[in-house]
Amino acid sequence: MRKERPDVAEHVLGPGAASSAFGIVGQVAGPVDTASPLVVEVRAGGQSVRLPIDDVRHDAVPEETFAGLAVAGTPTPAALAAVVGVARASAVPPAPDVSLGYRHARMTGNSAVSVVVPVYREYTYLRNLVRALADANDGVELTVVCDDPQLAGDLVAWVRAWNEPVYDVPMQVLVHDRNAGFAAACNTGWRSGRGELVVLLNSDVLVADPSTDLVRLAAGMAADVAAIAPVLLFPDGSLQHAGMAMVDAPDFPGFVLPGHPGKHGPADDLPAEIFDVPMLTGAAICVRRTVLERVGGVPAVYGRGDFEDVLLSLSLRDIGRLVVDPGVRWTHVEGASYRRDELGGIAVTLAKSVVVAERTGGRR
Amino acid sequence: MKVLLVSHEWEAEHPGGAQRSAVALADGLSAVDGVDVTLASAVGRLPEHAPDGVLGSERGYAEVLVESRTDSAFFTWTDPTQADGWARLLRDLRPDVVHLHHYFHVGIDLPLLVRRVLPVAGIVLTLHEYMAICLRSGQMVDEAGNLCLASGTSRCSACVSWSIDTVAARADYVRRGLADVDVFVTPSEFARRRYLDWGTGAPGIDDVRVIPNALVFEGRSDPAPRPAVAGLRLAFIGQHTPHKGVGVLLSAVELLQRTAPGTLDRVDVFGDGSDRFSPEFHADISTALRRSAPLVRTRGRYTQAALPAILDDADAIVVPSTWWENSPVVIEEALARRVPVICSDIGGTAEKVRDGVDGWHFQAGNAASLAEVIANVAALPDRTLPRMRRPATIDDVARAHLAAYGDAVARRAAAGQGPTA
Numbered sequence: 001m002r003k004e005r006p007d008v009a010e011h012v013l014g015p016g017a018a019s020s021a022f023g024i025v026g027q028v029a030g031p032v033d034t035a036s037p038l039v040v041e042v043r044a045g046g047q048s049v050r051l052p053i054d055d056v057r058h059d060a061v062p063e064e065t066f067a068g069l070a071v072a073g074t075p076t077p078a079a080l081a082a083v084v085g086v087a088r089a090s091a092v093p094p095a096p097d098v099s100l101g102y103r104h105a106r107m108t109g110n111s112a113v114s115v116v117v118p119v120y121r122e123y124t125y126l127r128n129l130v131r132a133l134a135d136a137n138d139g140v141e142l143t144v145v146c147d148d149p150q151l152a153g154d155l156v157a158w159v160r161a162w163n164e165p166v167y168d169v170p171m172q173v174l175v176h177d178r179n180a181g182f183a184a185a186c187n188t189g190w191r192s193g194r195g196e197l198v199v200l201l202n203s204d205v206l207v208a209d210p211s212t213d214l215v216r217l218a219a220g221m222a223a224d225v226a227a228i229a230p231v232l233l234f235p236d237g238s239l240q241h242a243g244m245a246m247v248d249a250p251d252f253p254g255f256v257l258p259g260h261p262g263k264h265g266p267a268d269d270l271p272a273e274i275f276d277v278p279m280l281t282g283a284a285i286c287v288r289r290t291v292l293e294r295v296g297g298v299p300a301v302y303g304r305g306d307f308e309d310v311l312l313s314l315s316l317r318d319i320g321r322l323v324v325d326p327g328v329r330w331t332h333v334e335g336a337s338y339r340r341d342e343l344g345g346i347a348v349t350l351a352k353s354v355v356v357a358e359r360t361g362g363r364r
Numbered sequence: 365m366k367v368l369l370v371s372h373e374w375e376a377e378h379p380g381g382a383q384r385s386a387v388a389l390a391d392g393l394s395a396v397d398g399v400d401v402t403l404a405s406a407v408g409r410l411p412e413h414a415p416d417g418v419l420g421s422e423r424g425y426a427e428v429l430v431e432s433r434t435d436s437a438f439f440t441w442t443d444p445t446q447a448d449g450w451a452r453l454l455r456d457l458r459p460d461v462v463h464l465h466h467y468f469h470v471g472i473d474l475p476l477l478v479r480r481v482l483p484v485a486g487i488v489l490t491l492h493e494y495m496a497i498c499l500r501s502g503q504m505v506d507e508a509g510n511l512c513l514a515s516g517t518s519r520c521s522a523c524v525s526w527s528i529d530t531v532a533a534r535a536d537y538v539r540r541g542l543a544d545v546d547v548f549v550t551p552s553e554f555a556r557r558r559y560l561d562w563g564t565g566a567p568g569i570d571d572v573r574v575i576p577n578a579l580v581f582e583g584r585s586d587p588a589p590r591p592a593v594a595g596l597r598l599a600f601i602g603q604h605t606p607h608k609g610v611g612v613l614l615s616a617v618e619l620l621q622r623t624a625p626g627t628l629d630r631v632d633v634f635g636d637g638s639d640r641f642s643p644e645f646h647a648d649i650s651t652a653l654r655r656s657a658p659l660v661r662t663r664g665r666y667t668q669a670a671l672p673a674i675l676d677d678a679d680a681i682v683v684p685s686t687w688w689e690n691s692p693v694v695i696e697e698a699l700a701r702r703v704p705v706i707c708s709d710i711g712g713t714a715e716k717v718r719d720g721v722d723g724w725h726f727q728a729g730n731a732a733s734l735a736e737v738i739a740n741v742a743a744l745p746d747r748t749l750p751r752m753r754r755p756a757t758i759d760d761v762a763r764a765h766l767a768a769y770g771d772a773v774a775r776r777a778a779a780g781q782g783p784t785a
Binding site for chain 2: 124125127128131132134135161162165166167168204206235236237331333334
């Protein structure tokens with residue numbers, strides 16, 4: 001039985017579980033279809049159950065509907081490797097069918113800059129982005145990829161109603177017939193165009209001044225640069241992201257996690273000029289189309305977290321430098337779309353860190 | 365020069381200060397040779413007698429109505445098809461300058477639409493108050509009634525209990541809409557400074573000019589003759605909303621009745637006393653009005669034509685606003701009629717009424733302070749204020765606006781989106 005909006009569950013056990021319990025908990029609906037290409041294997045108390053990833057939901061469902069599967073005790077990389085089970089080997093869900101939901105008459109696909117925005121679960125702040133791009137120079141086109149079948153109808157209707165009368169932005173909306181994840185949505189988007197520069201952007205990033213910022217980022221793309229990113233700020237003006245780096249998890253020995261140096265600190269402490277970083281976030285990143293083609297696009301690690309960004313960054317680093325332009329500062333209002341259950345989030349994050357470590361050979 | 369003036373509401377339906385000043389400016393501009401004015405007013409629904417929105421031209425210039433309504437947070441149209449009405453008007457008229465009075469109901473996206481339809485047209489926007497800056501209906505007053513000059517995502521989020529994300533997204537959207545404007549106009553230095561402070565960092569919000577509101581009003585050269593009466597005759601002229609301070613005035617009157625009877629001859633309260641703003645407040649004020657009768661007379665709505673006589677019949681008007689205000693039109697109207705103003709000592713009112721020169725200040729929101737000032741004024745042997753400011757004439761205001769229009773067109777040209785010669 002396939003759900004329309006699958007996602008990785010991020011909950012710990014309810015009352016009664018040991019305080020040190022961590023795990024991936026799934027909502028099991030009907031018989032488990034072990035033929036699914038993406039399965040999470042969960043072991044607890046000597047039992048082992050396999051869950052098709054399509055039946056593992058993240059939505060806010062009552063606690064008692066969860067199957068209550070977990071790993072007890074202090075997590076270790078080895079234990080979580082077992083928890084993740086076959087998921088690490090089959091992390092890419094089937095490719096979705098893509099249909100065209102909307103296309104503006106001036107959307108050519110041949111623009112110099114392709115802004116690609118994956119949409120999942122909500123598009124509250126897409127209006128800000130479309131309005132911002134109404135001020136952009138010619139040669140900037142927007143591709144919105146709806147990776148949420150439940151959202152597609154409303155999203156397409158909104159764009160149809162507003163874009164031509166008011167904003168007039170060269171844009172298109174592509175619709176996935178199933179939720180295929182962030183990486184797949186990005187790849188659908190950038191592969192639909194031919195612009196030399198691709199800007200992968202979350203829909204809840206408030207672009208400050210597209211007419212100058214995009215020109216500036218393009219100008220910062222020196223020959224030896226593989227990707228460039230703006231500084232991302234929290235709405236209160238503090239620093240959210242100016243490059244990522246893999247760091248040892250202070251509370252979980254043996255695990256390596258993506259970290260955001262300076263997060264929540266003052267943004268004024270950044271270097272004045274473009275600076276190199278080990279990794280970049282996929283929330284806002286500019287990459288040459290040729291580079292994306294060479295690395296095969298955004299690699300998928302199913303579920304949320306920064307790991308797709310890590311894998312993409314590592315791929316890009318094989319080709320050139322990763323840099324941040326501190327002169328371009330955008331605001332990321334991710335609160336509405338980022339509803340992490342704190343402990344469950346840690347469990348999934350740790351599990352995926354194992355996956356990524358295996359796939360990257362431990363590179364940082 | 366062809367000018368399209370846009371009023372956020374139809375003055376015939378809602379005769380507020382901003383609407384009246386838009387009409388007055390249209391009158392003034394139409395009297396200038398070489399200026400072709402059309403006044404367009406935003407309405408919720410076109411009236412039956414003007415289904416196409418075209419009104420008669422009794423004032424000597426064209427008047428049209430356009431269906432246009434916005435929400436009060438992002439100021440986006442409630443229906444995107446409303447953009448079509450504006451686009452048709454722009455294509456038909458092809459003005460050199462589009463002058464918007466307000467963004468509320470007019471639409472924060474209208475400047476963008478003007479850019480799209482008429483890339484060469486200059487855009488001027490008159491900032492009548494602070495809705496863009498403050499989520500509490502632009503009052504810049506917190507829930508407890510405290511005056512506020514700060515604005516920022518964290519503070520505003522806490523004040524109105526919105527998420528910080530929504531507050532940030534709103535500010536982003538509104539600032540971006542305003543950035544398409546070439547020249548801003550506002551009638552007070554206080555409002556100019558607030559917008560410049562708020563817009564810091566946003567491209568385009570830099571040229572904000574202070575130009576007084578235009579008045580369609582017959583002024584006087586001398587103070588109105590005052591019949592000899594024992595007490596002071598006061599008038600309140602404005603909407604009966606909490607922030608207009610009518611409650612402060614009524615409290616002050618009750619205090620004077622107890623402590624200094626005979627100070628007042630009468631207090632006439634004019635304006636919209638309906639309960640469309642706040643039923644609870646309306647009930648409180650109605651009770652207070654009844655309690656203070658017959659000293660306080662509830663006079664209801666008034667016509668613009670009746671205003672000179674209303675002002676001539678008062679020794680002073682009271683503007684007891686508990687918020688900052690910008691430039692209340694009634695102050696200009698009173699001064700034009702040579703009637704002094706007793707007003708709150710904050711923001712736009714304090715700026716427009718110099719204490720002891722154009723009238724007298726009292727501590728905003730403080731009924732005892734107002735009562736004391738009223739008693740002091742009543743005791744003055746001579747209430748003449750010889751150095752009282754004379755409001756700008758309609759001709760002065762029209763010419764100041766024409767200068768702004770010229771600069772807006774030049775700014776377009778400099779941006780490469782307008783005529784270069």
